[in-house]
Amino acid sequence: MGFMPLHDESHRSDRAGWLRAAVLGADDGLVSTAALLVGLIAAGATKNTLLTSGVAALSAGALAMAIGEYVSVSAQADAEKADVRKETRELAEEPERELEELASIYEARGLSAELAMTVAKYLHEHDALGAHLRDELGHDERTRARPFQAAGVSAASFATGAxxxxxxIVAATVSLRTSILVAITIVSMCLLGAVGARLGGAPALRGALRVGIGGCLALAITYGVGLALGTAI
Ligand SMILES: [Zn+2]
Known part of the structure; x- marks a missing residue:
């Protein structure tokens, strides 16, 4: 990072963004894999089929998450780079106009015209591009788009949930595996829902119930689909 955070508050909310993405990814991996396995169990699949399908679902899901995240964060990174090119060019071609522009931004934030111009001049001498990116365009080093990092976090959290x-399936005996799988999934979903809600500043219980009920529905529906397919095929 290279600088000291001035306010604990902003530092915390910045970390919460990452954690929330990771919690959502883990929830995706957990629910989709559990629902797939429950459907296969209902259709009468063997342990080998369950493991093969489960590992395939884990890999496919993690890759899909990584690619999706990479594409969307890359688009954001491209937009940020275009901003940097545009500001660099404007600063080189019309430094006076850019100085006025920066000063007027500080004036609009409540500084006197004179003070705003003084601040703008100092910042232009110190790091003109940085000042324009930050104060004119709202770029922030801590929330800068990092496509590879975002892709890695998504894939890893999905795989962890899955x-x-x-x-x-690996650990439990055949007679107990459905109940253990469902129990582990529901408890983990409620925990993830609670953590996700807390990170977003919402009540933990409501978050746990919302995710828990949604997940139970997913399991029940795929179980029904599996039963129907198991008898039909
Ligand atoms: Zn500018």
Whole structure:
């Protein structure tokens, strides 16, 4: 990072953004893999089929998350780079106009015209491009688009969520695996829902219930689909 955060508050909310994305990714991996496995169990799949399908679902899901995240964050990174090119050119071609522009931004934020111009001049001498990117365009080093990092976090959190129901299939006996898988999934979903809600500043219980009920519905529906397919095919 290279600088000291001035306010604990902003530092915390910045970290919450990352954590929330990770919690959502884990929730996706957990629910989609658990629902797939429950559907296959209902259709009468063997342990080998369950494991093969589970690992395939984990890999496919993690890759899809990584690619989706990479594409969307890359678009944001491209827009940021275009901003940098535009500001660099404007600063080189019309430094006076850019100085006035920066001063008028500080004036609009409440500084006197004279003070705003003084601040703008100092900042132009110190790091003109940085000042324009930050104060004119709202760029922020902490929230800068990092496509590879975003892709990695999404893939890793999806895979982590998917490992929970897969672990149940590996560890549990045939007679207990459905109940253990469902129990692990529901408890983990409620925990993730609670953490996600807390990070977003919402009540934990409501978040847990919302995610928990949604997840139970997903499991029940794919179980029904699996049952229907198992008898039809
Ligand atoms: Zn500018």
């Amino acid at each position: 490992l929970l129901p897969l672990g149940a």
